[in-house]
Ligand SMILES: Cc1ncc(C[n+]2csc(CCOP(=O)(O)OP(=O)(O)O)c2C)c(N)n1
């Protein structure tokens with residue numbers, strides 16, 4: 128099953144490679160990983176999307192917690208949460224395709240952030256499934272380039288991950 | 291007053307009360323060596339290979355409960371140390387390994403003798419550091435010691451660039467420190483402990499399964515209290531030998547691939563298993579599904595949550611320091627006036643005694659060939675069971691574990707997790723230096739000893755009077771055994787042709803060498819060797835080449851499906867698999 132893990136870790140050189148090294152050394156899956164410094168510059172916040180059986184996810188959580196630089200780990204799946212991913216997608220848009228592409232971006236609440244005679248670059252935010260749906264919805268041959276951030280997640284309501 | 295980074299390193303080690311640093315110099319650590327030269331608070335032991343420095347520091351720790359310290363130079367010094375670090379990591383041994391690094395401006399330039407030590411060791415350390423600024427050196431070393439010895443112990447590497455050892459800073463060594471991201475649990479959850487006590491009280495076929503965590507956690511007294519006051523059977527793993535006295539009736543011997551018949555049968559057929567600092571390793575329980583095919587409830591006490599429910603699901607996990615958890619358990623047991631199921635327990639013991647009566651470690655004595663088991667038995671007798679025994683890896687290691695009964699912890703020093711040939715001799719050095727008055731023997735094989743034989747030179751230099759007992763079977767015996775059993779006797783590259791004359795070799799290094807070729811000479815030779823208290827004696831014992839280690843649980847088989855020694859072959863043919871009634875299992 129797919130799980131989305133939120134990790135608070137020391138913002139130190141090498142911390143990221145320890146996390147990544149752990150996943151490869153123990154043959155765990157990483158579907159996506161995002162990381163950046165938090166409002167507290169000594170801490171980084173990481174979101175990892177992974178999949179595996181419940182036993183494997185339990186081990187992943189424990190092994191992450193065992194890393195010295197990891198402060199806290201939560202499995203967002205354990206309660207309600209919100210997740211967002213951003214995609215920048217460059218599409219071919221010439222002639223009557225142009226209108227169609229614009230309409231499609233609107234339907235998905237995307238924003239066109241760069242325009243040339245032949246292309247649009249669209250910024251799209253949402254769940255990973257929504258981004259997948261957009262890719263499915265447009266003509267495959269029109270897609271010139273995509274770049275995705277991977278999912279970031281946060282608990283719903285008052286639930287917070289802090290030290 | 292400002293001092294150099296190198297002096298800071300030395301001051302830190304002094305503050306930590308370090309007695310010995312095992313190491314080898316080189317360009318990147320030459321400033322540290324200069325600072326060592328100018329002090330006399332701790333001793334430096336110059337090994338002959340960096341791997342040996344780490345093994346020696348490791349065994350110093352295993353045999354004493356202190357943190358071992360090794361010092362190596364950058365590049366090849368660092369890579370040579372890696373096997374030692376991985377060995378310590380697999381067995382959770384607290385070590386601080388200081389490695390030199392090229393100067394900070396040269397890092398990443400493929401400089402002479404540069405390797406990414408932090409990168410190379412990342413998967414085999416508890417933690418590691420690259421110190422980029424001399425101002426952080428002292429606190430980093432403090433952290434390294436703190437991390438190494440607290441929680442689940444392990445090796446910590448501190449990589450120090452050469453310029454950092456030359457830069458100046460004030461020396462401030464913190465008395466204590468807290469790492470916000472690292473707070474190991476010590477006390478077990480009282481609710482869980484209560485559940486465990488209740489489960490144990492209802493057990494009909496209980497077994498205590500004692501691992502290396504009980505040794506590392508100094509919980510031998512608590513283990514003994516639990517086992518003896520409740521009258522329970524117990525089994526010590528390869529890493530747990532001595533945590534409960536091996537010669538006591540309540541100890542069933544070692545479980546696992548080369549465990550005793552009674553310990554393995556009890557592991558399989560118990561109904562409540564209490565794991566104390568043990569991790570259900572593949573060499574202990576073999577196949578988890580088969581192990582669990584006989585229903586049992588499991589209580590698992592471990593300081594490391596990630597050890598729990600890793601290979602088998604457990605019913606009552608208790609995270610905490612084993613010593614404290616066992617104390618709390620016993621206290622609750624006594625307060626609650628719990629009693630065991632006396633009749634059931636008596637029946638269980640009767641069954642265990644029936645298993646034990648097969649005497650699975652019996653072997654055919656010969657008056658022409660020296661049986662390796664016989665050597666171990668004699669070694670046990672001659673040393674009164676009081677020696678510290680280090681071992682290498684192979685058949686000799688398993689025989690030592692089976693036939694030497696360890697009655698106290700920290701006397702059996704072996705590489706259990708990584709299985710590192712070459713561990714034994716440097717480990718004996720570390721153990722002897724930590725325990726100058728103890729009798730220390732290294733049980734080794736003709737192949738293993740050659741992986742760090744150069745340390746005979748270190749032993750000479752520092753007058754380390756260990757006894758080396760080489761069970762010389764002219765084979766990579768353990769591999770040969772597998773080839774005999776599973777590969778149609780095709781002894782591919784396991785015959786040791788052109789062995790050195792070990793007696794002359796020992797003499798060349800300035801030691802005493804003795805060859806033993808007849809069974810009748812074993813005991814006198816051992817007595818003679820151990821009487822030479824001031825000398826290293828190398829006993830080259832020519833053993834029966836064809837001997838195999840039994841019992842044996844083959845890969846993929848269950849604990850009750852052992853290959854048994856010749857005198858038990860009829861037992862082996864009994865229908866194990868479909869018969870779930872333990873009452874018929876003997
Ligand atoms: C460094 C290393 N290389 C290879 C092995 C695989 N191995 C395990 S036991 C063994 C043979 C050991 O031979 P010896 O030391 O003579 O002991 P014996 O089994 O004959 O008692 C080998 C090669 C190992 N454990 N460690």
Ligand SMILES: [Mg+2]
Nearest residue numbers: 735736765767
């Ligand atoms: Mg051999």
